[in-house]
Amino acid sequence: MRRFSLSWRAGLWALLLPYLLGTILLVALPALMSAGLAFTSYDALSPPVFVGFANFRLLLADPVVTTAFANSLFFVALAVPLRILGALALAMLLHRPRRGIGGYRAAVYVPTVIPDIAYALIWLWIFNPLFGPVNLVLSALGLPLPGWLAEEGTAKFPFVVMSLFQIGEGFVVLLAALRGLPREYFDAGAVDGAGRWTSFRYLTLPLLLPWLVLLTFRDVILSFQYTFTPSLVMTGGGPYYATMFLPLLIYEEAFDRFRFGPGSALMLLLFVLSAAIIGGIYLLFRRRGFLADA
């Protein structure tokens, strides 16, 4: 029987093809079309009318848009480092085989697979200012009781906290990365008298850095989108726009107000902002040479 074989490169292309096609048809083309709509006035009912940069000028003059950008940046700046740190800490804690380790690892991953709306409703209860467990504990400890989602000053924090429990994917990636680190480096370190911290600081962390940077790229993109369901379900963007994040604003512009032009313009701005942040992180680490082998 004649064996059918492909070259290695052709095989890779064959594996990639379905996803490449899917990405082009379902992501890239709609995104391009949407980018085009950003320069039009379009209500989904009449044909789009080209308006140049008018949508961008209007958006940038709108304080709600500015607030939404600030809110999204606040969330990303706080959530991304904490989520990466959390995933790293848990991966360090749970990467060595021991009795019952599978159960602990599963417990870390489970919150990631809870449906978004159910997850948001759970946290709506957890941060209920009068009946929620967070404030009941704070009350028992005699500590001040924040209004959480009911107050402008505290409304964003529950979003950050709830995101810290959905880090299963980063955790699994880092678990795999840790298990793949060359053993001999650590043996040599031990011979030289490196303690746990020194070993972590000078061996584990540099070796994991390409993974951590990769996860950071992914998490920045994810975090910009993450707030949509929680803000829609838990607060509707309030109180007074304190939880109006960009994805919710885009959704409201396009589907609530039929303003697909400004909605698309916001999407384009969000894309540019994400790309700029990722580009900045890439340049930061590339210049330091950490990504030479990545």
Added chain:
Amino acid sequence: MRTRSVIGRRGLAVDGRGIVRSLLIAGLMLATTLPSARAQDGSGAVSFMFFGDPAELAAYQGLVSAFEAEHPAIDIELIHIPSLIDYQARLGADLAAGSQADVVLINYRRYAPLAARGVLEPLAPYLRSSRVISDVDFYSQAIDPFRWRGQLMCLPQNISSLVVYYNKDLFDAAGLDHPAEDWTWDEFLAAAQALTLDRDGDGITDQYGLGTDASLYRVAPFIWQNGGELVVTEANGTPLRLALDSRAARDAIEWFVALQTEHGVVPDALAEQAESSESRFIAGRTAMFLNSRRGVPTYRRIDRFDWDVAPLPRGEQAAGILHTDAYCMAAAAEDKDAAWTFIEFANSPQGQSIVARSGRTVPSLMEVAQSTAFLDPAAKPASSSVFLDTIPLLRAVPVTAAWVEVEELAGDELERAFYGVAPVDEVIEAMIVRTLPFFAEEGG
């Protein structure tokens, strides 16, 4: 009656059995598209989309069953969306995709953007040729707001005013008389204060006198009662801007805000976030709640206390605010005659009686509103006639393409005053300034 089927992708693997299975599924999918094909032939398939709670769903299912029994050639597909926010989004997405339902139920504050964009079929020609109903059968207060630039665009199913739902047991326990037909703001506030209780003296209010949304739609009737106006208009009636900075409007807003900030008879932001006022009312922990007729099907399930409705308290003068939803036909409906037949039936005395018996609607047909289908002495609320008595006092908000956005922005600001975050004057100015562009759009 039918609902859309969703066929999963399992079983589409391409082996011998898979191909047969795939062909079968393709056949089934083709079969599910047949009603549309029938519709193009004009032989009757109509999709009808609405939003509401399960009690409202049951009412419309009853309506559709009765319709299909009378018109077996027309198949109605019910599309039920539970919440208003999702309904708006679904409508927007459907319009963008060109796949909107043939008949949709829309509030009078929300149909104008669709009418302005020409996606609704004017109904006046159909109504003129109807042998079942005519426009004089409807309360004019209900039907007039659905005339867009002189054209009747939709047919209203209901006409409700904002009323005070009250817990009779709590009034009795407090030794208070039940609200009189002509009670005043002062009497209303006094009752709310007497009914706001901290039973265990721990500094936390256990029972509130009143529950209400802090929205422009809720405060509007009080502004009118105080002699104020919502908008400044041109001579031809075109609204130019919000008129909330007049003395009368400002005083009414200040009185409404003080219910929470000064008198504490309404839950503050924390308490409202912890549990909505409507939920507290249903649980028997809020004595009065402002709502339209919409709440009745849900409140009829309350068995722990007795409740009734009273008119809004009056200020300098009596005034109420219109709540009405209408059946609108999509201009792109494939079988317009079938769609009209359904709208006509739903708004016939028979159709409106079916929905009215569920408690959901105050019928817009005068004949049905005066009948036992609505004024059923065995069904709560006992004082349903309040809804009819207040019809002459009803006023509508401006019907403009951007009015809902005006309401949303104004509501965001009003909440700040209502929950004590910003002073009333600052909020009024913000409401006027922030909503100006939407009036400019209208004028331009």
